[in-house]
Amino acid sequence: MRQGIGRGIGSAFGAALMAALATSAATVLAESGPGPVEKQEQPNPPRQEWSFAGLFGHYDQGQLKRGFQVYREVCSNCHSLALIAFRNLADPGGPGFSEAQVKALAATYKIKDGPNDAGEMFERPGRPSDYFPWNFANEQAARTALGAAPPDMSLLAKARTYERGFPLFLIDSIIQYQEQGADYIDALLNGYTNDNDLNWNEYFPGHKIAMPKPLSDGLVDYPDGAPKTVQQYAKDVAAFLMWAAEPKLEERKRLGFRVLIFLIVYAGMLLLVKKNIWSRAAAKVSLDRGSGPIDAGIDG
Numbered sequence: 001m002r003q004g005i006g007r008g009i010g011s012a013f014g015a016a017l018m019a020a021l022a023t024s025a026a027t028v029l030a031e032s033g034p035g036p037v038e039k040q041e042q043p044n045p046p047r048q049e050w051s052f053a054g055l056f057g058h059y060d061q062g063q064l065k066r067g068f069q070v071y072r073e074v075c076s077n078c079h080s081l082a083l084i085a086f087r088n089l090a091d092p093g094g095p096g097f098s099e100a101q102v103k104a105l106a107a108t109y110k111i112k113d114g115p116n117d118a119g120e121m122f123e124r125p126g127r128p129s130d131y132f133p134w135n136f137a138n139e140q141a142a143r144t145a146l147g148a149a150p151p152d153m154s155l156l157a158k159a160r161t162y163e164r165g166f167p168l169f170l171i172d173s174i175i176q177y178q179e180q181g182a183d184y185i186d187a188l189l190n191g192y193t194n195d196n197d198l199n200w201n202e203y204f205p206g207h208k209i210a211m212p213k214p215l216s217d218g219l220v221d222y223p224d225g226a227p228k229t230v231q232q233y234a235k236d237v238a239a240f241l242m243w244a245a246e247p248k249l250e251e252r253k254r255l256g257f258r259v260l261i262f263l264i265v266y267a268g269m270l271l272l273v274k275k276n277i278w279s280r281a282a283a284k285v286s287l288d289r290g291s292g293p294i295d296a297g298i299d300g
């Protein structure tokens with residue numbers, strides 16, 4: 001009798017649950033039917049292969065040189081690179097220019113200096129210790145000329161990233177994926193897929209970017225025979241910007257590797273020490289077993 005009531009209540013509850021599920025499913029279906037078209041979010045930049053990725057990552061000197069050329073001939077018309085000095089181009093782990101090349105390069109720039117004895121500012125040829133000058137007097141002037149202020153490029157590859165979401169952001173920290181910024185810059189430069197609108201970009205949030213398509217095939221003349229395509233330019237300049245944002249990347253990775261080796265050896269040594277100490281204690285315990293409580297054996 002009691003069982004029968006229980007079963008009755010059970011099936012009534014089950015039926016109610018099914019009915020509730022059915023109605024909510026129907027509502028969901030009805031709501032997802034034809035309606036206002038949602039604005040599409042921009043897709044995630046595709047992941048690229050980079051020489052500087054991974055535990056043993058290092059910059060490809062040839063690529064940095066080409067990337068610098070793209071920066072110098074194209075991007076520097078609008079973007080500043082305020083935290084990089086000419087001499088940095090000769091730093092170890094960088095594009096690998098010689099001191100003489102850097103000196104010659106710096107001299108091609110005009111640097112505002114002063115005031116002189118007469119209290120006036122003047123222009124002089126650049127020196128290796130000077131920082132890259134900017135074409136615009138200030139941010140406001142750039143904004144007026146271009147419609148939006150072009151961000152400084154020194155840290156851009158580290159400052160721009162995108163949401164990877166769960167669970168990718170957890171996996172990224174395990175597989176050491178740290179190239180989101182370079183991937184984004186590469187995707188952005190390849191993302192001008194609407195030929196009728198040079199300010200439409202697939203990867204820019206909202207798709208409308210104030211920077212008109214900056215690259216086109218054949219624009220930069222590489223002396224080393226690398227392909228003169230937008231794809232190649234984009235990859236090279238993204239790598240160069242990664243170096244600008246993290247010039248000590250190679251050093252950091254080298255040190256990280258050494259620390260890992262040290263920790264592994266240290267853990268092994270600790271294990272041996274632990275075994276050594278406890279083997280003596282264990283021997284004592286087995287000797288004293290039967291003659292009294294174990295604790296007394298260890299203490300005595």
Ligand code: HEC
Nearest residue numbers: 074075077078146148149150151160185209210211214237
């Ligand atoms: C004609 C001027 C101009 C040139 C040349 C130019 N840019 Fe830009 N860039 C801009 C402006 C303006 C913005 C700001 C866009 C905005 O906020 O809508 C910008 C923004 C960017 C951004 C940031 C996008 C973001 O997510 O905020 C990146 C990255 C970038 N440029 C890379 C480059 C690279 C690399 C080059 C050289 C290949 C280059 N730009 C050449 C004007 C330029």
